[in-house]
Amino acid sequence: MDERRDIRELNVEQLADFMKSIGEKAFRAKQIYQWIWQRGVICFDDMTNISKVVREKLSQEFCFRSLTPAVVKTATDGTVKTAWELYDGNIVESVLIPGKQKFTVCVSSQVGCALGCAFCATGTLGFKRNLTAGEIFDQVILAKRAAEEQGETLSNIVFMGMGEPLLNYENVMAAIDKITGEESLAMSPYRITVSTAGITEGIRRLADDGVRFNLAVSLHSAVPSIRTSIMPINKANSLEQVADAVRYFVDKTGTRPTFEYLLLGGVNDSLNDAKELAKYCKRFPIKINIIEYNSVEGSQFKHSSDKNRDQFVKYLEGCNMVVNVRRSKGKDIDAACGQLAGKSTNKN
Numbered sequence: 001m002d003e004r005r006d007i008r009e010l011n012v013e014q015l016a017d018f019m020k021s022i023g024e025k026a027f028r029a030k031q032i033y034q035w036i037w038q039r040g041v042i043c044f045d046d047m048t049n050i051s052k053v054v055r056e057k058l059s060q061e062f063c064f065r066s067l068t069p070a071v072v073k074t075a076t077d078g079t080v081k082t083a084w085e086l087y088d089g090n091i092v093e094s095v096l097i098p099g100k101q102k103f104t105v106c107v108s109s110q111v112g113c114a115l116g117c118a119f120c121a122t123g124t125l126g127f128k129r130n131l132t133a134g135e136i137f138d139q140v141i142l143a144k145r146a147a148e149e150q151g152e153t154l155s156n157i158v159f160m161g162m163g164e165p166l167l168n169y170e171n172v173m174a175a176i177d178k179i180t181g182e183e184s185l186a187m188s189p190y191r192i193t194v195s196t197a198g199i200t201e202g203i204r205r206l207a208d209d210g211v212r213f214n215l216a217v218s219l220h221s222a223v224p225s226i227r228t229s230i231m232p233i234n235k236a237n238s239l240e241q242v243a244d245a246v247r248y249f250v251d252k253t254g255t256r257p258t259f260e261y262l263l264l265g266g267v268n269d270s271l272n273d274a275k276e277l278a279k280y281c282k283r284f285p286i287k288i289n290i291i292e293y294n295s296v297e298g299s300q301f302k303h304s305s306d307k308n309r310d311q312f313v314k315y316l317e318g319c320n321m322v323v324n325v326r327r328s329k330g331k332d333i334d335a336a337c338g339q340l341a342g343k344s345t346n347k348n
Contacts, residue, residue: 002087007062009038019148022057030183032058037184042066067138080146082177086111086135090128094160096146102155105143107136109172115197117222118230119264119293119301122162122312131163133174135301135340142181157187160195160216160260166202189213195260200245207252215249215257216289217242221268222280230267243283250284258287263304263312265293270308272317282295287322 010018015029028050035047042064044055067084071090074080078098083091092108111121114127125299139161143155157179159165165172176192178184192213196202206215219242221227228234259281263269281288290313293303304312309325316323 002063002065004061004063006065006134007032007058007133008064008137018061019054022054023056028054034183036179037137037181038186040145040185042138058124065132065134065142067135067142073166076180082142084139086131092131092135092139094161096143098152099155101152102145103147103152104156104158105140105154106141106158106161107139108161108163109136109159109165109168113163114167117197117218117232117298119262120301123138127163128166128234130171133171133178135173136175137178140185144185145204154187156193158190158193158195158216160193164197164199165194166199166206167201169205173209175236180213191274193258197231197233198242198245199233200237202243203242203249207249210253212253214255216260217246217257218262219259219277220262220264221273222276223268223273227274230264235239239280244281246286247284256285258289260289260291260331262293262310263292264304265304265308267301269304269312271311271315274292278316278319278321281320281321283324287324288316288345290323290325292325292327293311 007015012029012033015032016026018024019028019032031049032047032049035041035050041047041048044050044059047055050058061225065087067086069084071231072080072084073082080096081093082096083093085091086307090111092111093107099102108131110130111128112125112186113122116123140154147154159172174192176189176194179187184269189212193216194206194211194213195216195218197218203215203217218231219227219239220230222239224234224239227239249255249257259277261268262279277288290309292309293301295301295303313323313325
């Protein structure tokens, strides 16, 4: 394995120190920083305003641990799912989702996941490691280029892929800093959503850090016993603790989070489930995303019927809840999170 350090682990001050150590002007560090984080280069030779001598010295000391596409699948609706091979052979995935004259990318934050949610394909892979800020950033810059190749822009970024973002807090925040920084991609933080399974300590930390991006919480049930049965994290981060953390986030940031609710046929899609959800949500300003379930091979769960879904949504709307039904994308290309990565990993 390449023992050189990934240059993206260095901040601009560290880059400046390296420049001075090789007899170069410190201002070169800012140029290199912009090549890395604004233009997304992954090769020193592409830094055309940096001398060849300096580029050679950089390549001797540093490398780019960039992503390599292992499997790319395109659905009939235009959704593109990519399994990326990392420098150490691990696999993660991202999904580029088309919209009306825009694209959204769903990115991963970890290799696998330790939370073990019963409905999630990623949970079956177990946890292997956190992604670096550079590996997260790569998913975004590559999606941005793919969108631009189709004459469109990358409008939104959602941290809803493999892994729990708030258990990789520092790297996720560092990546978002590079995505939104004026001297890097300069994307609006309001175009970014970070989704958590309900890590209450992390939600409070986001509030204390005064983040400007959007927060989504994967709730999936407002009934404690049901949530625990499908999301073991509910034992350590109960619904009441999640509610307290969400209230704290709303009070500190003044923003309205979103509850993600995956409808599972016969599990959490009854009228009573809708009533419990409405009761839970009345505590704070919240939006609700109803998500259709993508079947996973060998899963015990099934897609909720249209009748149950419509009844569920109608009840919430009757309670003056802000509800959005998120239609499933990429059904024909292993759309559920972790499916493609799991298959790619099994092949290796």
